[in-house]
Amino acid sequence: MAAEPKPRLADSLHGIVDAGLQTVQTRLELLALELQEEKLRLSGLAINIVLCGLLLGFGLVFLMVFLTVLFWEEHRLIALGISTAVCLGGGLLAASNAAREFKRGSRLFAASLAELARDRDALKPRE
Template identity: 55%
Template sequence: MSDPAPTRLGESLKGLADSGLATLQTRLELFSVEIKEEKLRAGGFLFDTVLAALFIGFGVIFLMAFLTVLFWDSHRLLALGLGTTGLFIAGVWAATRAAGRLRSGSRLFASSLAEIAQDREALRPRE
């Protein structure tokens, strides 16, 4: 006579455990997708940055050589001094911008953390 109640209780517990594990699996899959997206974004950013730095660096070198040759007879020291000053200012600007990007942090796991917060809020007892 007492067999049906434990069976229903056992099935309910199994269903609850299954739901919990399904939710956990979904959250872990979301973490995995976010890690892959972040890796792709970082790799693309690094590639573009290195390529841009290479081309801009060569461009600046050729521009400085051109200006130095152009002003060789009259103002070669002025041309070299202005070019050097401009490059130092650009370097300080780039370093400041890079430091700002580092300080701003990453959005890694933002979606997952928001979903987990929603899950916790949904499971809190209502008063």
């Protein structure tokens, strides 16, 4: 009967380090994937915001010109005043929405942080 060779300490440490490095690599790949998804989401959002702003801006200008020409003889100052108030009100509403969204922040790396928290909990000594 031949005795089985006992694993050496260096081999055990090598296995532990290898498993740790694989875990870190997986977490970094997850972070990179989340960053890519956030970049795509933000670029699409930026394109939609710019397009929306341009089209709504042109539409509002044409509406103001139309109303001013329509009421030119009798109420042109009222038409210009109402158009100005609508533009200023819309601008203030948009600024308020942007400020609220900015304060809310981003959920960037939420899944990665949750995974790291689970890893940390798994590595805690059990009683």
